[in-house]
Amino acid sequence: MDSIIVRGNGPLNGQIAIAGAKNACLALMPATLLSEEPLTLTNAPRLSDIKTMTELLSSLGAEVSSLQDGKVQAMSSHNLDNHVADYDIVRKMRASNLVLGPMLARLGHAVVSLPGGCAIGARPMDLHIHGLEALGAEIELKDGYLHAKAPRGLKGAEITLGFASVGATENILMAATLAKGTTIINNAAREPEIVDLAKCLSAMGAQIEGAGSERIEVQGVDRLHGATHPVVTDRIELGTYMLAPAICGGEVECLGGRIELVGAFCEKLDEAGISVEETDKGLKVARRNGRVKAVDVVTEPFPGFPTDLQAQMMALMCTAEGTSVLEERIFENRFMHAPELTRMGANIEVHGGTATVHGVERLKGAPVMATDLRASVSLILAAMAAEGETIVNRVYHLDRGYERVEEKLGNLGAHIERVKGG
Numbered sequence: 001m002d003s004i005i006v007r008g009n010g011p012l013n014g015q016i017a018i019a020g021a022k023n024a025c026l027a028l029m030p031a032t033l034l035s036e037e038p039l040t041l042t043n044a045p046r047l048s049d050i051k052t053m054t055e056l057l058s059s060l061g062a063e064v065s066s067l068q069d070g071k072v073q074a075m076s077s078h079n080l081d082n083h084v085a086d087y088d089i090v091r092k093m094r095a096s097n098l099v100l101g102p103m104l105a106r107l108g109h110a111v112v113s114l115p116g117g118c119a120i121g122a123r124p125m126d127l128h129i130h131g132l133e134a135l136g137a138e139i140e141l142k143d144g145y146l147h148a149k150a151p152r153g154l155k156g157a158e159i160t161l162g163f164a165s166v167g168a169t170e171n172i173l174m175a176a177t178l179a180k181g182t183t184i185i186n187n188a189a190r191e192p193e194i195v196d197l198a199k200c201l202s203a204m205g206a207q208i209e210g211a212g213s214e215r216i217e218v219q220g221v222d223r224l225h226g227a228t229h230p231v232v233t234d235r236i237e238l239g240t241y242m243l244a245p246a247i248c249g250g251e252v253e254c255l256g257g258r259i260e261l262v263g264a265f266c267e268k269l270d271e272a273g274i275s276v277e278e279t280d281k282g283l284k285v286a287r288r289n290g291r292v293k294a295v296d297v298v299t300e301p302f303p304g305f306p307t308d309l310q311a312q313m314m315a316l317m318c319t320a321e322g323t324s325v326l327e328e329r330i331f332e333n334r335f336m337h338a339p340e341l342t343r344m345g346a347n348i349e350v351h352g353g354t355a356t357v358h359g360v361e362r363l364k365g366a367p368v369m370a371t372d373l374r375a376s377v378s379l380i381l382a383a384m385a386a387e388g389e390t391i392v393n394r395v396y397h398l399d400r401g402y403e404r405v406e407e408k409l410g411n412l413g414a415h416i417e418r419v420k421g422g
């Protein structure tokens with residue numbers, strides 16, 4: 001397993017290009033299953049999770065070609081010949097469950113392995129299942145697989161989600177595009193990835209209103225046609241790299257960044273003494289003056305503070321002036337990075353879903369272990385501001401969501417290198 005070595009190296013300066021969004025692309029790719037005609041995604045990120053989704057779609061009979069160095073995904077689901085999403089693929093990436101809605105709508109049946117738990121929480125699929133059952137699907141759990149069928153096709157319905165789940169909204173939205181009649185999704189997730197998915201589906205001929213709001217309305221159509229769609233910018237990669245100059249000093253311009261993608265996050269940066277300036281190419285970030293101030297954070301669904309930036313924000317708070325309280329409200333076990341940051345000299349107390357961080361002057365390099373995607377990059381951020389050398393192990397987590405991290409940060413002046421493992 002590869003590891004990454006980082007030596008603290010002072011301020012970072014320059015430009016960094018933000019890629020297309022992993023979490024948008026992982027919902028957009030299954031949309032190909034809704035139509036016989038080709039769907040092409042441009043500005044696609046080059047990540048191991050995209051490769052896993054390609055493997056899954058290919059196993060269902062879709063053709064997926066990765067073009068232009070992986071930035072274009074050309075897909076066609078003309079000849080789907082398998083409706084079983086196998087455990088061996090699904091267990092690698094829970095977003096595989098986003099093939100359930102589209103397959104059900106297009107084929108009238110689907111068998112999808114339940115993903116099981118993950119490092120950050122139990123992550124059940126009850127909201128997905130209730131939503132699809134409301135559209136007329138019959139779903140049964142057998143031998144770890146969800147067996148879903150809708151022999152007479154899906155029928156529009158009014159659905160109110162108990163929680164604004166991103167995945168459940170995406171699965172129901174895709175299924176509703178081919179359901180007879182009108183579907184209303186109340187308390188829908190409002191993330192930019194949902195808006196991007198709705199844009200793509202509309203380009204394929206779907207009739208959708210209200211994406212990005214709490215109430216989405218879909219008029220079902222008989223069939224969808226092909227389209228080409230540019231993947232929205234990755235707001236989590238953006239937020240992560242905006243923290244690089246915040247934690248190390250210097251000034252960095254994040255190319256492709258937009259404030260509306262990271263509004264709540266920017267408010268917290270402002271409170272902490274970090275300036276964010278819109279440029280014609282993106283967002284320029286720098287400390288206003290001197291040491292960063294401690295701020296409190298509560299994670300919430302969009303447009304609140306994103307849970308996927310909580311670990312990275314904790315890394316910043318480790319050397320902030322004062323004490324900050326971070327409350328994680330989305331996932332029940334998302335502080336695995338805290339003990340690793342403590343190994344680097346941070347002063348953190350975790351009680352249930354609340355972490356209290358007492359800022360220290362400086363962190364010190366140490367060997368640490370990545371436990372999940374966002375935890376791994378928070379360790380890289382902390383290491384760039386630490387004294388001495390840090391070795392981050394198990395970086396396969398990182399490759400799932402950050403393309404070419406050493407290159408991108410190295411270009412800003414970071415001392416960072418990958419060590420290929422056995």
Ligand code: EPZ
Pocket residue numbers: 023024026095121122123124125126127128129163164165166167168189307308330331332373374401
């Ligand atoms: C998406 O996961 C993202 N993943 C996650 O990013 C992100 O953290 C999450 O949304 C929240 O923003 C992708 O888009 C591929 P949810 P998802 O359904 O769809 C509970 C990353 O780092 N819930 O909104 O799985 C669930 O357990 C990843 O890139 C149910 O109880 O998130 C969780 O506590 C990590 N029942 C909460 O809702 C359900 O049926 C939010 O989950 C569904 C969800």
